[in-house]
Amino acid sequence: MIEFSRVSKVFDGRKAVDELDLVIPQGELAVLIGTSGSGKSTTLKMINRLVEYDAGTLRFAGEDVRHFHPETLRRRMGYAIQSIGLFPHWTVEQNIATVPQLLHWPKPRIRDRVTELLELLHLEPGQYRGRFPHQLSGGQQQRVGVARALAADPDVLLMDEPFGALDPVTRAALQEELRRIHALSGKTIVLVTHDIDEALGLGQRIVLMEQGRIVQQGSPLELLTHPASDFVRDFVGRSDIGIKLLALDRVADRTRHDEAVGGEPIASSSTLREALSAFITRKVDRLPVVDEQGRPAGTLHFCDLLEAQA
Amino acid sequence: MKIHHPVQLLLVGLMLASAWGLPFLTHAPNRLLTGTGIELAALLRGERLWLLVPVLPLLMAPFLTPLRKTGLAVAIAASLWLAGLTWLAGDEAARLAGGPDSLVRTSFGGGFWLLFILAGLQANDALRRLNGPGGRQTLAQLAVYGPVLWLLLSGRLEALSVLKEYANHRDSFDLALWRHLQLVGLTLLPACLLGSALGLLTFRQSRARGPVFTVLNIIQTIPSIALFGLLIGPLAALGKLFPASGLAGIGLPPALLALTLYGLLPMARGTLAGLQQMPEGVIEAARGMGLSPRQRLLRVELPIALPVMISGLRVTAVQAVGLAQLAALIGAGGFGAIMFQGLLGSALDLVLLGVIPVVVLAIAVDALFALLVSLLEVTPR
Numbered sequence A: 001m002i003e004f005s006r007v008s009k010v011f012d013g014r015k016a017v018d019e020l021d022l023v024i025p026q027g028e029l030a031v032l033i034g035t036s037g038s039g040k041s042t043t044l045k046m047i048n049r050l051v052e053y054d055a056g057t058l059r060f061a062g063e064d065v066r067h068f069h070p071e072t073l074r075r076r077m078g079y080a081i082q083s084i085g086l087f088p089h090w091t092v093e094q095n096i097a098t099v100p101q102l103l104h105w106p107k108p109r110i111r112d113r114v115t116e117l118l119e120l121l122h123l124e125p126g127q128y129r130g131r132f133p134h135q136l137s138g139g140q141q142q143r144v145g146v147a148r149a150l151a152a153d154p155d156v157l158l159m160d161e162p163f164g165a166l167d168p169v170t171r172a173a174l175q176e177e178l179r180r181i182h183a184l185s186g187k188t189i190v191l192v193t194h195d196i197d198e199a200l201g202l203g204q205r206i207v208l209m210e211q212g213r214i215v216q217q218g219s220p221l222e223l224l225t226h227p228a229s230d231f232v233r234d235f236v237g238r239s240d241i242g243i244k245l246l247a248l249d250r251v252a253d254r255t256r257h258d259e260a261v262g263g264e265p266i267a268s269s270s271t272l273r274e275a276l277s278a279f280i281t282r283k284v285d286r287l288p289v290v291d292e293q294g295r296p297a298g299t300l301h302f303c304d305l306l307e308a309q310a
Numbered sequence B: 001m002k003i004h005h006p007v008q009l010l011l012v013g014l015m016l017a018s019a020w021g022l023p024f025l026t027h028a029p030n031r032l033l034t035g036t037g038i039e040l041a042a043l044l045r046g047e048r049l050w051l052l053v054p055v056l057p058l059l060m061a062p063f064l065t066p067l068r069k070t071g072l073a074v075a076i077a078a079s080l081w082l083a084g085l086t087w088l089a090g091d092e093a094a095r096l097a098g099g100p101d102s103l104v105r106t107s108f109g110g111g112f113w114l115l116f117i118l119a120g121l122q123a124n125d126a127l128r129r130l131n132g133p134g135g136r137q138t139l140a141q142l143a144v145y146g147p148v149l150w151l152l153l154s155g156r157l158e159a160l161s162v163l164k165e166y167a168n169h170r171d172s173f174d175l176a177l178w179r180h181l182q183l184v185g186l187t188l189l190p191a192c193l194l195g196s197a198l199g200l201l202t203f204r205q206s207r208a209r210g211p212v213f214t215v216l217n218i219i220q221t222i223p224s225i226a227l228f229g230l231l232i233g234p235l236a237a238l239g240k241l242f243p244a245s246g247l248a249g250i251g252l253p254p255a256l257l258a259l260t261l262y263g264l265l266p267m268a269r270g271t272l273a274g275l276q277q278m279p280e281g282v283i284e285a286a287r288g289m290g291l292s293p294r295q296r297l298l299r300v301e302l303p304i305a306l307p308v309m310i311s312g313l314r315v316t317a318v319q320a321v322g323l324a325q326l327a328a329l330i331g332a333g334g335f336g337a338i339m340f341q342g343l344l345g346s347a348l349d350l351v352l353l354g355v356i357p358v359v360v361l362a363i364a365v366d367a368l369f370a371l372l373v374s375l376l377e378v379t380p381r
Helices: A042-046 A070-075 A092-098 A098-102 A107-120 A139-150 A168-185 A196-202 A222-225 A231-238 A239-249 A272-282 A300-306 B006-021 B046-052 B054-065 B067-097 B110-128 B134-143 B146-154 B161-170 B170-204 B205-219 B222-241 B250-275 B282-288 B293-330 B335-342 B348-378
Strands: A002-013 A013-022 A029-032 A056-061 A075-080 A158-159 A189-191 A205-210 A213-218 A288-289 A294-300 B026-030 B036-038 B105-108
Touching: A002 A029, A002 A042, A013 A042, A013 A213, A013 B293, A029 A042, A029 B222, A042 A158, A042 A189, A042 A205, A042 A272, A042 B026, A056 B046, A070 A075, A070 A098, A075 A139, A075 B282, A092 A098, A092 A107, A092 A139, A092 B161, A098 A107, A107 A139, A107 A231, A139 A168, A168 A189, A168 A294, A189 A196, A196 A222, A196 A231, A196 A239, A205 A222, A205 A231, A205 B205, A205 B335, A213 A222, A213 A231, A222 A231, A222 A239, A231 B335, A272 A288, A272 A300, A288 B205, B006 B250, B046 B110, B054 B067, B054 B110, B067 B105, B067 B110, B067 B146, B105 B161, B105 B348, B110 B134, B134 B348, B161 B170, B161 B348, B170 B205, B170 B250, B170 B348, B205 B250, B222 B250, B222 B293, B250 B293, B282 B293, B293 B335, B335 B348
Parallel strands: A029 A189, A029 A205, A075 A158, A158 A189
Antiparallel strands: A002 A013, A002 A056, A205 A213, A288 A294, B026 B036, B026 B105
8 A cells, every 4th residue: 555665865965764675554553653853754844745765666546646746645544643733623423524625525415424434433423524524523633633533534544643642541532432443433544653562562564774775574472582682672661571472462362251250340341461460469370351341250360370482 | 099090190189280380271462472371260150169179089089999880980080070171161261252253362270270170181191091892992082182172162162272273273274184185095095005014024035124124214213303304305406307296395296205204114013023923833734734825914914913003003193193294384284284383473372273183083093993893803813
């Protein structure tokens, strides 16, 4: 879907992006991660030509992005940013309808699409469509921001630290929404973050960047189990790599379905990291597991956490 | 007693001082002689003492607990007191006036003016604390002067010398009013267009910001009389080169040019400030979603900047009302013509006839724009 080949960008004589090679296939959720100034945001912005690259080629859907008119290209890509940037003089509905309106969709279709998106992002349409951005909380604003980015059913969703300014609870909720939306729509998503937990939790492919180059790319498991260098090892968290590995798997994967014990249950959709925390705080070695509907689903044994990683 | 409003206390103190210390009216046998002063105390006899009723709340104003009710009461009392003062002056002037051919002149004295201004300030201060929506507050501020306006229009003040001057100069007054409005109106259009264009330019090109505002600041520091004078030469030369253009060194065109130049700074500043207060990320989001530069300007940037831009226009307009007064010096007319006629003839009442309407006009223009801004801000931002 998106192919970088030897793409470079120079700012004031300094290479912000240095001969980057990267392929993001259709339907993948790729996370660009790195420290400040690593070139991750620049890389993202080159995709929708907010930043023009200096050398190499960057293809979108098989065609050089420079062959598109910038506005046409951008209307085919959703764009969500940390500062959200909702238009303060427009209602939630008008904000979400921005791109469909630019594409001259018929009014009833826009209205239906807004309703659909508000429902998707868990904002009651009747209550929220007429509100103005300043009447919303930060989390609600970013929900609208994500809905706006998805409005015209774009081929690609570009997100620049979309959850960076939110409190941890709201951020976790929105990460969960994004995971759900990705699973539901199968859209290609490119997300920039500096939060390694966010990257490990969301990404199918993680691209770790430093000084305009890719240091390592791969699945979360690969990054944790086979870090290519000390830099990667430090970045993913040298001392708690084990904890982070646990965060990649769900309780459901290790549940013994034929056993049952008493006590306060844990949800099968929780991560093993959360399960570990529950074992330690409750000082037990077995936890009852319940499924999404709250029905008993079996037992999780402490020793099963150690089972070899698949 | 606790003092809740120190400002009101100061105003009350000044009110008492000016009621006793300065003549309320001056009276002269004709317009050339200096008048003799008449004290306020000498006028308040018999039934006229009722006029003092609204003074009581005004005297108490500094000590009233800050409530909506008390603020409103003070404003109403001030409004009645303003009307009472004006009526008293008109009534006394009528009593002193001789027959229809009499040359007797009764004018406002220093005491009247101070009492009038202080009561106006008391009302303003009291209403300011009402915390209503901006538009309603502006209307309330104007309503305070309603009774005075009614007295003026009802003809009860005709015996006062300023209104005698008005009767004598009615034609030139109407002409001056029309010309003054023309000067202000014709200044606003180009100042608004050019000023906002400059504001937009400096917003887009931050490198242009320094030079543009330096030039505009320099223009602002040139005394207006000097600028009017400076423009005579070049414009006269242009007029000679192109006789068909109707340009000349004096008259309306150079006055409009000077007023427009003065209007650029507030307008450009207002536009730049309006654009700069754009919430973070709005422009990046607009670009990222594929709005063209034109769509960005018309749909996003200008609507968001509009209230602050109108504030800039408000400054430009009020400034133009004042500066247009001096345009009379280069033959552009307006109320300045009446004022200078009065100054040259040592006719103080004629000077007032040229000045008071400008003050009223400035206040009215200011209120109009305040109203406009508040209307724009009521629609949620």
